Amino acid sequence: MPDAVGFDQHPSETLRARKGFLLSKVDPDATPGYSGTKEDGQALLAEMDNGLTELQEKLFAESRFGGRKRILLILQAMDTAGKGGIVNHVMAAMNPQGVQFKAFKAPTEEEKSYDFLWRIEKEVPAAGMVGVFDRSHYEDVLIHRVRAWATPAEIKRRYVAINEFETRLTDSGTKVVKVMLHISGEEQKQRLLARLDNPAKHWKYSRGDLEERAFWDDYMSAYQAAIEETSTAAAPWHVVPANKKWFARIAVQQLLLGALTDLNLEWPKAEFDVAMERELAARS
Amino acid sequence: MPDAVGFDQHPSETLRARKGFLLSKVDPDATPGYSGTKEDGQALLAEMDNGLTELQEKLFAESRFGGRKRILLILQAMDTAGKGGIVNHVMAAMNPQGVQFKAFKAPTEEEKSYDFLWRIEKEVPAAGMVGVFDRSHYEDVLIHRVRAWATPAEIKRRYVAINEFETRLTDSGTKVVKVMLHISGEEQKQRLLARLDNPAKHWKYSRGDLEERAFWDDYMSAYQAAIEETSTAAAPWHVVPANKKWFARIAVQQLLLGALTDLNLEWPKAEFDVAMERELAARS
Numbered sequence: 001m002p003d004a005v006g007f008d009q010h011p012s013e014t015l016r017a018r019k020g021f022l023l024s025k026v027d028p029d030a031t032p033g034y035s036g037t038k039e040d041g042q043a044l045l046a047e048m049d050n051g052l053t054e055l056q057e058k059l060f061a062e063s064r065f066g067g068r069k070r071i072l073l074i075l076q077a078m079d080t081a082g083k084g085g086i087v088n089h090v091m092a093a094m095n096p097q098g099v100q101f102k103a104f105k106a107p108t109e110e111e112k113s114y115d116f117l118w119r120i121e122k123e124v125p126a127a128g129m130v131g132v133f134d135r136s137h138y139e140d141v142l143i144h145r146v147r148a149w150a151t152p153a154e155i156k157r158r159y160v161a162i163n164e165f166e167t168r169l170t171d172s173g174t175k176v177v178k179v180m181l182h183i184s185g186e187e188q189k190q191r192l193l194a195r196l197d198n199p200a201k202h203w204k205y206s207r208g209d210l211e212e213r214a215f216w217d218d219y220m221s222a223y224q225a226a227i228e229e230t231s232t233a234a235a236p237w238h239v240v241p242a243n244k245k246w247f248a249r250i251a252v253q254q255l256l257l258g259a260l261t262d263l264n265l266e267w268p269k270a271e272f273d274v275a276m277e278r279e280l281a282a283r284s
Numbered sequence: 285m286p287d288a289v290g291f292d293q294h295p296s297e298t299l300r301a302r303k304g305f306l307l308s309k310v311d312p313d314a315t316p317g318y319s320g321t322k323e324d325g326q327a328l329l330a331e332m333d334n335g336l337t338e339l340q341e342k343l344f345a346e347s348r349f350g351g352r353k354r355i356l357l358i359l360q361a362m363d364t365a366g367k368g369g370i371v372n373h374v375m376a377a378m379n380p381q382g383v384q385f386k387a388f389k390a391p392t393e394e395e396k397s398y399d400f401l402w403r404i405e406k407e408v409p410a411a412g413m414v415g416v417f418d419r420s421h422y423e424d425v426l427i428h429r430v431r432a433w434a435t436p437a438e439i440k441r442r443y444v445a446i447n448e449f450e451t452r453l454t455d456s457g458t459k460v461v462k463v464m465l466h467i468s469g470e471e472q473k474q475r476l477l478a479r480l481d482n483p484a485k486h487w488k489y490s491r492g493d494l495e496e497r498a499f500w501d502d503y504m505s506a507y508q509a510a511i512e513e514t515s516t517a518a519a520p521w522h523v524v525p526a527n528k529k530w531f532a533r534i535a536v537q538q539l540l541l542g543a544l545t546d547l548n549l550e551w552p553k554a555e556f557d558v559a560m561e562r563e564l565a566a567r568s
Contacts, residue, residue, distance in 0.1 A: 196562045268487040
C-alpha cells in the first residue's frame with residue numbers, strides 16, 4: 001500500500017470496518033487521516049487523476065495478454081449521500097472502455113423470480129475492467145431488512161451467500177472495494193431541501209425519499225448488521241464520512257488507487273521484435 | 285444549431301458529407317471553420333465541459349419522465365486515429381450513468397451466425413442515454429469490402445440495411461451522429477512508430493496493424509463508398525480531420541453539443557407540490 005499524498009494515514013486503514021466496528025461511532029463530518037483543507041482536498045483529487053488513469057490502463061493492458069485481475073467498487077449509501085458525485089468526479093479519470101458501470105434499481109419481475117444474486121452475477125467486471133456498482137446485492141439485506149420484505153432467517157442466509165459470492169470473486173482475480181458513504185440525517189435533510197429549492201434538481205426528488213428517510217434508524221441498524229456480517233479480510237467494508245463531499249471523493253479515490261497499486265500491475269512485455277517492427281513500420 | 289464558440293462555422297456544417305463528397309479532398313491537417321491555435325482549442329475543450337454535462341443530465345432527466353430522446357455517436361477511423369482520445373477527453377464530461385459505451389471487436393462465432401446488425405441492435409442506447417460506438421456496423425462494409433469477406437452484392441445489401449436501421453433509430457427518438465476521424469497515411473506511420481518507441485504502448489501494437497495499413501488506399505475507397513451510400517439527411521456523416529488531435533476533439537465535442545442542443549431538452553417539471561414537500565422535508 002503506497003502512502004496517500006496528503007493523508008497522514010491511508011484511508012484503507014483508517015476507514016476499514018474491523019471486528020467490533022460500530023457505525024454509530026463514525027462521525028459523518030470527520031476527515032479521518034486527512035489534515036488538509038477543502039481546497040487542499042480538491043487539488044489532491046485533480047492531482048491524482050493521472051495516476052488513476054495510468055494504473056487503470058495497465059490493468060486493462062494486462063488483460064489483453066491473459067491477465068485476470070479486475071476491480072469491483074461497490075457503493076452503498078443513503079439517498080443524497082453522493083454516490084453520483086463519486087462516479088462523476090473520481091471515475092472520470094478512467095477510460096470508459098475499461099469501466100463497467102451498473103446502477104441497480106428496484107428489481108424487475110423477472111429478476112425477482114431468481115435468487116437475489118442472479119442479476120448481480122451478470123454484471124460482475126470482466127478481466128481488466130473496473131466494475132462500479134451504484135447500489136448492489138446489499139440492497140437485499142438493507143431495504144429488505146428494514147421493510148421486512150425478507151424474514152430474519154432469509155437475511156442471514158443472504159449474508160452467508162454474499163460472503164461466498166465475494167470470496168469467489170476475490171479468488172478469481174477481483175479486488176473488491178466496498179464503500180459505504182456515511183452522511184448524517186440532518187445533512188440528508190439539508191440536501192433534500194436544496195433539491196427542492198432548485199428546479200433543475202426536481203427530477204431527482206420523489207415522495208419516496210421522505211418515506212425511506214422515516215426509517216433512518218432502521219437503516220443504520222441494517223448497515224451495522226450487514227457490515228458486521230460481511231466485512232471480511234478478502235472484501236472489507238470501508239465507511240467513508242460523507243458530509244463533506246470533497247473528503248468522500250478523495251477518500252474513495254485513494255481506496256481505488258490503493259486497490260490498483262496492490263494488484264502490482266506491469267505493462268505487458270512486447271511479444272514481438274520491437275526493432276524489426278520499427279524497421280517494417282518505417283518502410284511501410 | 286447554436287454558434288460554436290471559437291468556430292467561425294459550426295462543424296456540423298463544415299464537416300458534413302453532402303452529395304458529391306470526396307474523401308480525397310479532405311485535408312487531414314486542416315481545421316475547417318476554426319481559426320484558433322492549439323492552446324485556444326484545448327481551452328475551448330475544457331470550457332465546454334460544463335455545457336455538455338448539463339445537456340446530458342437534462343437528456344437523462346427527461347427520460348425518467350417518459351422522454352424518448354437519445355444520442356448515438358458512431359466513431360469510425362483507421363487505427364491510431366484517436367477514437368480512444370475522443371472517448372477519454374470528450375466523453376469524460378458526461379455522467380457514466382448516462383453513457384452506453386461499446387467497443388465492437390471482431391465478431392464472435394455466435395455473432396457471425398446472425399445478420400450483421402444483430403449484435404449492433406443489442407447495443408443501441410436506451411431512452412435518455414448517450415450511446416458511443418467505437419467501431420460499429422460500418423466494419424461490415426469497410427474491412428469486409430477491403431478483404432472481400434463479402435461479395436459486392438452483399439455489401440450493397442448492407443448499405444440499404446444500414447440506412448433502414450438508422451432511419452428506424454432516428455424515427456424512435458435517436459439523434460445519430462456519425463464521425464469518421466480522418467488521418468493521413470504518413471500520420472499513422474508516425475503514430476505507430478511512437479507506439480513502438482514507448483514500452484507503455486507496446487500492448488496497443490500488433491503485427492496486424494501493418495497488415496491493415498498495407499490496404500490503406502482500399503480502405504479510403506471503402507470509406508468513400510460507405511459515406512456516399514449512407515450519409516443521409518437523418519443520419520449524415522461528418523469527416524473530421526484528425527492529424528491534429530486537439531482539433532478532432534473540439535470538433536466532435538461541438539458535434540455532440542449541437543446534437544444535444546437540437547433535441548430542445550428541458551428540465552422535467554415537478555409532478556409534486558414543491559412547497560408542501562419542502563414543508564414535509566423540513567419537519568422530517
